């Protein structure tokens with residue numbers, strides 16, 4: 124598994140996971156590597172590798188100068204270096220929210236009723252979304268019902284494709 128730090132033409136930074144360097148080159152060549160934030164196919168590898176290489180090289184005996192790169196990428200793959208960038212995290216979060224919204228049944232104003240009915244086993248459990256007031260959402264939470272507040276649902280729905 125090869126984890127690459129990538130950056131699109133709009134300066135969004137994200138991680139790309141590939142089977143190998145060749146796999147990346149192949150997908151990149153066919154235009155399959157796009158920015159998760161804006162869909163820009165003009166992605167390029169970030170220049171963070173040399174910095175990692177320098178750090179790794181310092182920790183290694185001077186007798187093995189050729190191993191800096193290999194050791195650095197192994198280190199990177201182990202996840203010991205800083206995690207995904209903020210931009211990548213935001214993109215993942217937005218995508219996850221869109222998936223929740225897309226897969227959930229819209230019960231509209233019956234949200235609280237449906238949530239309680241599911242909680243009490245009166246109806247089959249499923250993902251639902253709908254509208255409720257902050258006060259009712261608080262009551263549901265106190266009754267032990269998991270409620271996930273979503274930021275402006277209409278905006279998420281509009282961007283659903």
Ligand SMILES: [Zn+2]
Nearest residue numbers: 131135158161
């Ligand atoms: Zn982008």
